[in-house]
Amino acid sequence: MVYKQDNDGTLQGYGQAFVLSEEQKLDWSDMFYVMTRPVALRNMKFWPTSPSTFRDNMDRYSLELTKVASCLWLYIATNLGVAPEVFAQLFKDHPQGMQFNYYPPCPEADKVIGISPHSDATGFSILLQINDVQGLQIRKDGEWISVSALPNAFIVNLGDISEIKFELLYKKKKVLSNGIYKSIEHRVLINTEHPRITLVAFHGPHNSLMLQPLPEVVRDGKLNYGSMSYQEFMKALFNKKLEGKSVIEKLKL
Numbered sequence: 363m364v365y366k367q368d369n370d371g372t373l374q375g376y377g378q379a380f381v382l383s384e385e386q387k388l389d390w391s392d393m394f395y396v397m398t399r400p401v402a403l404r405n406m407k408f409w410p411t412s413p414s415t416f417r418d419n420m421d422r423y424s425l426e427l428t429k430v431a432s433c434l435w436l437y438i439a440t441n442l443g444v445a446p447e448v449f450a451q452l453f454k455d456h457p458q459g460m461q462f463n464y465y466p467p468c469p470e471a472d473k474v475i476g477i478s479p480h481s482d483a484t485g486f487s488i489l490l491q492i493n494d495v496q497g498l499q500i501r502k503d504g505e506w507i508s509v510s511a512l513p514n515a516f517i518v519n520l521g522d523i524s525e526i527k528f529e530l531l532y533k534k535k536k537v538l539s540n541g542i543y544k545s546i547e548h549r550v551l552i553n554t555e556h557p558r559i560t561l562v563a564f565h566g567p568h569n570s571l572m573l574q575p576l577p578e579v580v581r582d583g584k585l586n587y588g589s590m591s592y593q594e595f596m597k598a599l600f601n602k603k604l605e606g607k608s609v610i611e612k613l614k615l
């Protein structure tokens with residue numbers, strides 16, 4: 363298949379994420395993922411030329427979503443009482459990847475899972491449910507709660523990078539304790555009759571960012587997380603099967 367993943371370590375192309383062995387029970391979904399920003403990091407061999415509008419539409423949609431993402435960062439920074447420039451620095455170049463998820467129906471839907479429980483390894487994800495088939499669930503206080511997507515509205519899921527950074531920023535400010543801006547664990551259930559289709563835009567930090575407390579927030583405080591570059595973090599993630607929030611849990615000291 364022309365656009366299939368080619369094990370370049372980026373998961374770009376068509377296939378399934380996190381497949382490590384022949385025995386593994388696979389998620390009941392197909393995915394297609396491409397890096398969209400910064401533009402220099404695009405690998406056009408994964409970008410379909412058919413339909414002929416695809417590339418142009420992706421380019422325009424991705425640009426519009428970076429504007430949405432910028433607004434969200436600004437609101438979050440303001441909410442935390444942190445200078446917007448601090449966030450602008452963490453997320454400069456607007457690294458963004460887009461993933462199409464296709465979940466075929468399954469007559470025995472309770473025996474499969476669309477996407478195993480996980481938290482996204484990004485700053486946040488902006489999710490668009492393309493058709494009206496629901497299936498997303500989030501874990502809150504140990505319970506799975508179904509999320510109903512509103513027509514023409516985005517769902518924003520906070521990712522692991524936000525958890526590390528925001529938690530420490532909050533500590534510095536001594537505004538609130540842990541528990542605010544946690545990345546959200548989520549999964550997808552399968553419908554017995556109808557396919558579900560979603561498009562998720564992941565907004566992460568720039569690749570060279572060291573995931574560690576900002577220097578100014580740990581002067582006299584306790585370190586809650588070890589450090590790792592974002593690239594290493596992603597490598598650790600791609601080398602295992604999706605399993606809740608286990609990668610970020612490993613970073614906790």
Ligand SMILES: O=C(O)CCC(=O)C(=O)O
Nearest residue numbers: 461463477498550560562
């Ligand atoms: O399709 C969905 O609703 C969620 C997809 C998702 O969690 C992901 O792609 O990381």
Ligand SMILES: [Fe+2]
Nearest residue numbers: 480481482548
């Ligand atoms: Fe996700």
